[in-house]
Amino acid sequence: MARENGGTRDSGRVERDRDARDGERLGRDRDARDGEWARHWRYPGVPGLDLLRARYVRHEFARHSHEGFVIGAVRRGIEDVIVPEGTVRARRGSVVMINPEVPHAARAGAPEGWSYATLYPSARLIADIAEETTTLRGTAGFAETIVSDEETARLVRAVHRAAEEGNALAADSLLRIAMTRLLRRYGGSLPVRTPPAAGARSAARARDVLLERMAAPPSLAELATELDARPFTLLRAFKAAYGMPPHTWLTDARVRAARRLLERGVPPAEAAVAVGFTDQPHLNRHFTRIVGVPPGAYQRERAAGR
The missing domain is CATH 2.60.120.10 (Jelly Rolls)
Incomplete structure (x- = not known):
């Protein structure tokens, strides 16, 4: 059978x-x-x-x-x-x-x-x-x-x-x-994550810059210039430190920030702009691909569970 x-x-x-x-x-x-x-x-x-x-x-x-x-x-x-x-x-x-x-x-x-x-x-x-x-x-x-x-x-x-x-x-x-x-x-x-010494400091500084300027981040070249690094070297160091290139990491960080705003009751359209997405459909697409449900459904469940 x-x-x-x-x-x-x-x-x-x-x-x-x-x-x-x-x-x-x-x-x-x-x-x-x-x-x-x-x-x-x-x-x-x-x-x-x-x-x-x-x-x-x-x-x-x-x-x-x-x-x-x-x-x-x-x-x-x-x-x-x-x-x-x-x-x-x-x-x-x-x-x-x-x-x-x-x-x-x-x-x-x-x-x-x-x-x-x-x-x-x-x-x-x-x-x-x-x-x-x-x-x-x-x-x-x-x-x-x-x-x-x-x-x-x-x-x-x-x-x-x-x-x-x-x-x-x-x-x-x-x-x-x-x-x-x-x-x-x-x-x-769990082992303490220790990225390669070369570039580790630049990767951490790049992460801080992206968090601080999430809504309007610099390009890779601008970021590298600001940190006195070379673009590809910074890209490689960042991936070694955080497991993702800066643009992928930033999308994930934006979705995390959007989740916190949605949990506080901020409307999805406002949350989208606040974290750097173009509009609500832009947030919907990335949010759903990372969280597994659209932001509206996520927010409704959080409100219902209070």
């Missing part, structure tokens, strides 16, 4: 039906042609945690990074996750773990796309759990990017169900059980 991700054709149909129900129940951003849907939200019952549950087919995540951690569990299909070491294929039963500030992108690894549940615990939350439940020293993180661990993948999905049901006790408990399991099995002390 034909199998898909360890199940029969009937189980595959059950998964598709469940995806459809979730799309109707949760989907704030849906594409009727592909059945894509996504919900990115913050559950107030568990401080320091964002959640994303979605089904994507054509959607591709642009290269970006997060201030906190990313813990994802695919329920159906295949997700290709592009990390600095290469591409990993996430299937049902696998758990993807991405440490803070690690550049990554993602896309469908199969024609049917993928559906998954992702947790975004803050660095502080993971540090607190690691301090209480492990013997890890320094800054705790994960030594593996992807593992096959169906039991923990189920726990990740269970955190979502508990949060969606408004069960703070269960959501918090399941989150801590899942993170403790991952830290004990696959955790390690």
Whole structure:
């Protein structure tokens, strides 16, 4: 009998039906042609945690990074996750773990796309759990990017169900059980990032300039002149330090800044201009490719969770 991700054709149909129900129940951003849907939200019952549950087919995540951690569990299909070491294929039963500030992108690894549940615990939350439940020293993180661990993948999905049901006790408990399991099995002390000495100071200064002048940044040549560096040398040093060239890093930084403004209730059109995007459609395009939902849907979920 034909199998898909360890199940029969009937189980595959059950998964598709469940995806459809979730799309109707949760989907704030849906594409009727592909059945894509996504919900990115913050559950107030568990401080320091964002959640994303979605089904994507054509959607591709642009290269970006997060201030906190990313813990994802695919329920159906295949997700290709592009990390600095290469591409990993996430299937049902696998758990993807991405440490803070690690550049990554993602896309469908199969024609049917993928559906998954992702947790975004803050660095502080993971540090607190690691301090209480492990013997890890320094800054705790994960030594593996992807593992096959169906039991923990189920726990990740269970955190979502508990949060969606408004069960703070269960959501918090399941989150801590899942993170403790991952830290004990696959955790390690994160190395201090030390980019090559040559150009490291220029890269850090360039980052500060881009943050300060986010709405009207200089060109690479202007930036290099200002920092008394050569353009290609600065480009290479910046990528070595932050994992992305300056223009990609700046887009990610603008989206992060837009998220903070949206969470404060600033209208998307105003947030777009404030962080340096041309207009709201320009923000929509980049925001959706990095966060997974449009800024309007993101803001509505934040307002509903207050």
